[in-house]
Amino acid sequence: MDLAQDVFRYVEKMPGGNLILTTTDSLFNWAKANSLWYLLFGLKCCAIEMMAAGASRYDLDRLGLMFRASPRQTDLMIVAGTVTAKMAPRIRTLWEQMAEPRYVIAMGSCAITGGAFFYDSYAAIKGVDEVIPVDVYIPGCPPRPEALIEGILKLQEKIKKESLTKR
Amino acid sequence: MIIGLIILLLKIAAVLVFISLTVLFLVYAERKVSAHFQVRYGPMRVGWHGGLQMIADTIKLLLKEDITPKDVDKLVFFIAPILCFVSAYLAYLTLPFSPQIVVKNLNIGLLYILGVTSLTVLSLMMAGWASNNKYALLGGFRSVAQIISYEIPLVLSVLPVVMMAGSLNLITIVEAQKSLPFILVQPLGFLLYLTAAAAEANRAPFDIPEAEQELVAGYNVEYSGIKFSMFFLAEYVNMFTICALAAILFLGGWQGPILPPVIWFLIKVYLLVFVLMWVRWTFPRLRIDQLMSFCWKILLPLALANFLISGLWLVLK
């Protein structure tokens, strides 16, 4: 990826380089956006909704989302549920094990702000963005599968605006 | 000499390209078949009915960061996926698609394929060991134990076919089935072959090496990006190989009325591939001890009995 970035920075300076760059950018972004493999990983009640979204009626596979168990092979981490102080380092490790480019969706109010555990909880982290950077927030307690799908569509839009030279 | 060499290389390249495209199609078909078995649609957004899904996946896998963890055995970690990929493709050097379309017709073709596929075991073992990860090591152990155990009933179920055809040459074996395919004479042998071969290719219900629930992802836990895609593709190449071999040995290969030979061959192979997918998405996974006892206590005696009876029948006929 670093090598590719160097190459593209070089291409950008050539005459007509921008044209090549935007074409390849859109091709690569199309591939990245349409093949988001997510990590088989859930924390709490939102995970049930995530499973429902993956199963028959809502079917994340339609969007090209497939689950993989190993973080090395995934692109997307859906943090579904309350992040406890004990779990936070593990989430950090899993995120660090994922290969670039990687994206994070914070699903449900607990993963966004701590939700119901915002006051008077010694155990809950107030939002997963204290541990890892988050791309898309999906509110709800828990959000319905439709909301998760909308969040994924938003993430795809976001990926399609990326460029190889700057990320 | 030189022209012959060039023609040979061209043939190899053509077969490689064909197999790679087939494999991409197989991965797509697997996702669609699995989806429809589970009352889902499968990939729908990318191209017509998700037809371009595999292209997107391939580009993404090539773009992913290629991680080499800190404490791995770097040389072995690098070689294992390449060996897996190459050994999966080596079988196609002698696998005939029709009497004309074959790279090199070996006199001992069947033995050659059995020998080359045993190289896959090594690559899985190397991957499991080099990753320096207990899940990878356990996955490697399990897959190797499974593959070398199931190789015995596999070979024993193929031997009656060799006895009846009187040759190890795959083209001769197909031509021996001119009047009737061997599946009618050897129904038990066919079933045994298909079961053992599904286990050889690590297909469900024998996919214990990759059991997500207990072993994360088996021997390829630590692999990412292009190295992982090599393992992934090799798995589907192996599946196509075992189905092609089953079509050649039991279903009469390319023989059939009206249509050209290659089409008949591909129809038979894809039918078998569909059967394997059907089995995968219908049956639950076996436990490792059930798997082993199934091999040694059921498949092996049945294969031996089948072997003995066909031998007696051939002698007394």
Added chain:
Amino acid sequence: MIFYFLAVTLILSAILVVTLKNIFHCALFLIVAILAIAGLYFHLQAPFLGVVQLIIYIGAIMVLILFAIMLTSRISDRLLQTASRQSIPALLAVIVFILLALKSLDKTPLPAHIGKNFDPILDLGRALMTAYVLPFEVVSLLLLVALVGAIALARKD
């Protein structure tokens, strides 16, 4: 041409098998050596032997050896102990042995190549089933005994 390539590969990997410190790498280079020998069998017009070498040596024996290595060591035990104080006498002995054998090879008249054509697979099958049928059966008995012996040795009781 092909012969010299295979020969060089064979010698180099064999040297690495006996000198490398990491035993897993030793086993991998032994596999390379065995592959080169299988290639030499094809070169000597014994394709059946080549394939049997692939199936039995690589598919069975080397997998067993790799299993044994994995069960008896860890990836972190990188170094393998070699008895360095024996290496110089051993080297001398090996060189003397090779020189003596070369000398005797020089004195022995080798028969010239008889260009008789034979079908290696057909003749091999005939020979196994006629002249060598008794040794063939004895080998199967040997394998059975080895099977029983290995199970008896390795089981926990």
Added chain:
Amino acid sequence: MEIIVLSLILFGIGLFGALTRKNAIAILMAIELMLNAVNLNLAYFSHNLSNISGQVFVLFIIAAAAAEAVIGLAIIINLYREFHKIDVEEITLLKW
């Protein structure tokens, strides 16, 4: 002729390994090298004399090698269970 020299060198390398190694599995691997050298010789003479007996003997030797490897590795695994090491110099149970 070249093949005889090749197999001689291979046998010498295997002998060197069997003499210098301490790890039992490494010794077993060196012995496999020596067996392969012998097989190569037999296959060469079979080819040179157009006599199939050499190939038959190679088959028998491969079978014997498989049996030897199985028994040897079973013994080594047992030794490892007993002593937690497989260095042949440290396992001196049969020494008085």
